[in-house]
Amino acid sequence: MPILSEFLGAGRVGVLDEATTRDAVLEAAARLLGDGSPEATAAIADSLRQRERLGSTAIGHGVAIPHGRTPAFDEARAAFLRLDPGVDFDAGDGLPVDLVFAMAVPEHFTQQHLQLLSELAERFADPDFRAALREAADVATLRGLLLGTSPVVAG
Secondary structure, eight states: OTTHHHHSOGGGEEEEOSOOSHHHHHHHHHHHHTTTOHHHHHHHHHHHHHHHHHSOOEEETTEEOOEEEOTTOSSOEEEEEEEEEEEOOOOTTOOOEEEEEEEEEOTTOHHHHHHHHHHHHHHHTOHHHHHHHHHOSSHHHHHHHHHTOSOOOOO
16 A cells, blocks of 8 residues: 555554443544644544544444544544454444554645545455454554555465
């Protein structure tokens, strides 16, 4: 996936095993996206919740792509969380979400935001890719799979 490494910093990939609600997942994603800034984290969490109120960002097959606009910074940021167990995101297919790719983008990041969402949806439509993420042994492997530097083995 082109230039995803610019958005998905090494410290923004994790495994979350204590979240039980969609709001808790959005909070955890906001903490990763906020890079330790309480102000940015709060702004991002508000943005993610606001977008989620418009409709679920779950795209099916256990995947959600929560995203929102924020004036907290001037560049797009991404974070990935693998959840265990999955959480109800009010997905159209009824499946709990266990793969979450969250994004926070500046207000002016319109066309790039839509292009990145489209590329992510296409990538997460691949069942082998989803399986590889679910089976990844550690955070480094997860990030490698997301960036395309680790191979996805066909199942």
